[in-house]
Amino acid sequence: MKAEIIAVGTELLMGETQDTNSSWIGSRLPEVGLELHWVTIVGDNIDELTDILARAWERSDVVLTMGGLGPTMDDLTRDGIAGMLGETITTDPGLKVWLEDSFARRNMNPMPQQNLRQAGIIPSASSIHNSLGTAPSWWIERNGKILATMPGPPRELTNMWSTEIAPRLKERIPGNVIMSRMFKTIGLSEAAVDEMVGELYQMPGMDFGVYAKPDGIYVRAIAKAQTEAEVLSTLQAAETKIRAALDEYIWGTDEDLPAVVVGQLLRERGYKLAVLESCTGGMLGGAITDIEGSSDYFVGGAITYSLGLKVQAGVPAATIDDFGVVSEETAIA
Numbered sequence: 518m519k520a521e522i523i524a525v526g527t528e529l530l531m532g533e534t535q536d537t538n539s540s541w542i543g544s545r546l547p548e549v550g551l552e553l554h555w556v557t558i559v560g561d562n563i564d565e566l567t568d569i570l571a572r573a574w575e576r577s578d579v580v581l582t583m584g585g586l587g588p589t590m591d592d593l594t595r596d597g598i599a600g601m602l603g604e605t606i607t608t609d610p611g612l613k614v615w616l617e618d619s620f621a622r623r624n625m626n627p628m629p630q631q632n633l634r635q636a637g638i639i640p641s642a643s644s645i646h647n648s649l650g651t652a653p654s655w656w657i658e659r660n661g662k663i664l665a666t667m668p669g670p671p672r673e674l675t676n677m678w679s680t681e682i683a684p685r686l687k688e689r690i691p692g693n694v695i696m697s698r699m700f701k702t703i704g705l706s707e708a709a710v711d712e713m714v715g716e717l718y719q720m721p722g723m724d725f726g727v728y729a730k731p732d733g734i735y736v737r738a739i740a741k742a743q744t745e746a747e748v749l750s751t752l753q754a755a756e757t758k759i760r761a762a763l764d765e766y767i768w769g770t771d772e773d774l775p776a777v778v779v780g781q782l783l784r785e786r787g788y789k790l791a792v793l794e795s796c797t798g799g800m801l802g803g804a805i806t807d808i809e810g811s812s813d814y815f816v817g818g819a820i821t822y823s824l825g826l827k828v829q830a831g832v833p834a835a836t837i838d839d840f841g842v843v844s845e846e847t848a849i850a
Contacts, residue, residue: 520577701768798820
């Protein structure tokens with residue numbers, strides 16, 4: 518089934534806010550049996566928003582909107598959906614009471630009348646309460662299609678997806694299972710990795726992609742089938758071939774992070790680690806200490822950003838003069 522994401526907000530178009538929500542949701546759609554085909558960012562313009570919604574409703578099975586559910590006049594997602602479906606927004610008494618109670622619990626009385634916009638609903642929609650904010654979501658099922666709205670703040674969106682939207686989608690999309698695995702490599706170019714796994718592109722029931730990332734080259738394997746057992750079998754067969762092709766170049770999978778993997782190796786070997794940083798400005802130590810349990814193997818470090826600190830740390834001034842601050846010789850010293 519085809520899925521589409523619409524991220525709403527002029528601040529996204531202007532670059533004032535980064536659209537991290539679309540990638541977060543997109544990575545989770547396979548878990549509910551959906552393939553993401555389109556992602557659109559649209560500003561706070563009712564005509565453009567209504568047009569984008571109409572296109573999405575026409576071509577996709579599931580449409581997910583993010584943002585535009587606030588109380589201000591430029592929060593237009595509800596208005597756009599109502600216009601697209603030709604329905605009228607009215608105030609839902611139950612939502613009104615829920616909103617007023619939410620403000621009372623936060624000791625924010627009286628509730629601004631502008632927030633009543635968030636109590637609006639159309640006949641085709643049912644409301645989903647937002648446990649972390651004041652923006653309820655809409656769930657719409659009509660003509661065999663689904664449209665769900667989600668709040669823009671990432672904390673509210675991730676909670677809404679995990680507790681409400683994803684479970685509902687899983688119930689309504691039977692017999693279509695999609696699973697994926699990511700294999701992360703280091704020490705090879707993107708083209709080299711692609712060549713090494715080239716024959717896998719012909720595997721039935723599988724889609725593959727090779728991506729360059731800051732921490733290496735990734736290979737994503739996506740399996741599709743009617744049952745979970747079939748998907749797992751296909752994915753396992755693909756993993757066996759990927760590991761045989763890339764072998765020691767694979768440093769991690771899925772959500773693995775370099776600092777976590779390195780920490781595991783240090784702990785297994787009983788090694789201690791200290792860092793002396795210059796151009797990184799403490800980034801390396803920060804990455805290490807972000808990991809729970811890093812105190813087991815991380816001793817500490819120093820940020821030697823100025824020339825004086827480098828000399829104090831033991832780098833001969835002559836080495837810096839001869840080879841420069843950013844050089845192999847200075848790094849070794």
